[in-house]
Amino acid sequence: MKLYAYCVTEELPAGSVDSMPGIDGAQSFLIQSGNLAAVVSAVDVERIDVTREHVLGHERVVRGLLSMTTPLPFRFGTVVDEPELRSYLESHHSSILSQLERVRGCVEMSVKVIWDLERIKREASEMEEAEDPHGQHQATNQSGTAFLAAKKREIEGASLLKERGEAVATWLMECLGDSVRDAVMNVQPSQPLVLAAAHLVERGQLEEYRAALGSAREARNELHFLTSGPWPPYSFTNINS
Amino acid sequence: MADEALELLEENELSLLETLDHVLNRGLVIAGEITISVADVDLIFLGLNVLLSSVESAQEAFGKRGARSVIDDLNRDK
Numbered sequence: 001m002k003l004y005a006y007c008v009t010e011e012l013p014a015g016s017v018d019s020m021p022g023i024d025g026a027q028s029f030l031i032q033s034g035n036l037a038a039v040v041s042a043v044d045v046e047r048i049d050v051t052r053e054h055v056l057g058h059e060r061v062v063r064g065l066l067s068m069t070t071p072l073p074f075r076f077g078t079v080v081d082e083p084e085l086r087s088y089l090e091s092h093h094s095s096i097l098s099q100l101e102r103v104r105g106c107v108e109m110s111v112k113v114i115w116d117l118e119r120i121k122r123e124a125s126e127m128e129e130a131e132d133p134h135g136q137h138q139a140t141n142q143s144g145t146a147f148l149a150a151k152k153r154e155i156e157g158a159s160l161l162k163e164r165g166e167a168v169a170t171w172l173m174e175c176l177g178d179s180v181r182d183a184v185m186n187v188q189p190s191q192p193l194v195l196a197a198a199h200l201v202e203r204g205q206l207e208e209y210r211a212a213l214g215s216a217r218e219a220r221n222e223l224h225f226l227t228s229g230p231w232p233p234y235s236f237t238n239i240n241s
Numbered sequence: 242m243a244d245e246a247l248e249l250l251e252e253n254e255l256s257l258l259e260t261l262d263h264v265l266n267r268g269l270v271i272a273g274e275i276t277i278s279v280a281d282v283d284l285i286f287l288g289l290n291v292l293l294s295s296v297e298s299a300q301e302a303f304g305k306r307g308a309r310s311v312i313d314d315l316n317r318d319k
Contacts, residue, residue, distance in 0.1 A: 008269065052257075055264050075268035088271045110259060228259045234267040 003031070003040040003085060004048060005078040006061040007071035007232070008096055010104075011035045020064045023048060023057045031082065033089035036096060039065060040085070048077050062232045070103050072096065072237050095239045106181060106200045107230030109209060113168055113195040114224040124160045158190070165189030168223070172197065175216035179209035184235045198235035206230070 004023050017028040022041035031038045039061060048054055058076050065071040080088070089096070165187045172195070173183060182200040201209045217225050 005271070050265065055261060059260050059264050073264075073268040075266075075270050076264045078269075078271055080271055084271065108263075110263075228256070231259075231263055234263040237267065237269045239269060 002043050002046065002079050002081055004043045005074045005080055005085060006039045006041075006058060007065055007073045008036055008038050008089070008100075009065060009069045009071045010037070010100055012037045012069065016068065017061070017065070020061050021057075022061050023054055028061055031085055031089075033086055034093060036089050036093065038085055038089060039071070043079060046079060048079060050076070066107070066230070066232045070100065070106060071232050072099055072103065072239075073232050073234050092239060099237065099239055102182070103200060103233040103236050105204075106202050106233060106236075107206070108233045108235055109199045109201050109206075109229035110227065110231060111172065111195070111197045111199065111213065112193055112226040113172070113197075114192050114226065115168070115194045116222065117190075117192045117194075119222075120161065120164055127160070161189040162187075165194045169195050169197065171220075172216060175219070176209060176212045179205045179212050181205075182236060198231075200233060200236050201230075203230075 004026075006022065006028065011032065011034075012030060014030065017030060017039050020028045020039075022028045023043060026041035026043065028039055028041045031040055041061075055076060062071055062073045166189075169185045169187050173180070173185075176199065180199045180201060184198045186196045188194060188196075199209070213225075213227065217223075
C-alpha cells in the first residue's frame, strides 16, 4: 500500500485527523515516529495527477491541521511507502524538530507587490537622458563604440530596475518591523509582479502585522498589493533532503 | 494596469493561484519520491504574469467595455 503524505507535525493524539478526508476522499491517519507524526492517507497509485480536486484535497488536510497545531507541509505529490516515510522521519528527526520549533505558533502570510513596470522603465530612461543631455549615446552609426554604449545602457537599465525592486522589498520589511519573525522574498524586477514575499507571523502578532501592512499600502498607492493568508508555513520548510 | 482589472484578478483567480503556488511549489520533499516536478518555475510569477498580460490584452482589445464585461464573456465561453 502506498501512502500520500500531507505534512509532519509534533506528536498528536491518536484519532486527531480521523474526520479529515484527503485525496480522493480517503481517510487520513497518523504515522507516529517518536515525537513526530506524519499525516497520510492510502492511495493505490504511484503518481497523483495534478488536478484542482487533488490540489484542494491536499490543502484541505494541511489547513485542517493548522487549526490544531503548526504543520510542516509536504510538497504536493509525495507518494511513499511506509518504510520510506519512517526512514525519512528518523533520518531527518533533528532537522524536522528544529524546523517545527522555528514555525511553532506561526502562520504564513503572503504579499505580492505589482508595480507599473512601464512607468519605472520610463523613469529609468529619463534619468539616463538627464545624465547624458547631449544625446551622445544615441550615435546612429554601428561602430563598436555605439554598440558598447548601447550594451552599457542596457546593463545600467537592468541594474536600476534591480535596485528599485530590492528597495521595494527592503521598504516593506522595514514597514512590517517586529511583527514578522522570518521572511522569504523573491524579487523579479523585470516583471510587473515585482515582489513575492512570504512572512512568518506569530498568531498573536497577526493584528499588528495587518495594521502595519495596511499603513504600508496607504503610504505607497502607486504599488498594488495582493495579500492572502493565513497559510500553513509552506515557504518555511527548508530541510535539506 | 487598471485597478479594476487587478480587483477582478483578486476575486476570480488569486485564491486558486495562491493555493497552487503554495501546494505545488513549496513544502518538504522526500528525495526521489516527488512525482511531479515544477522545479525552477515559480508558479505564482508565471501564473500571475500570464493573467496580468491576458487581462491587459483583453482591455486593449475591448477598449471601453471594461474588464468586467470582458471577463464575463470569458467565463461564458468556458
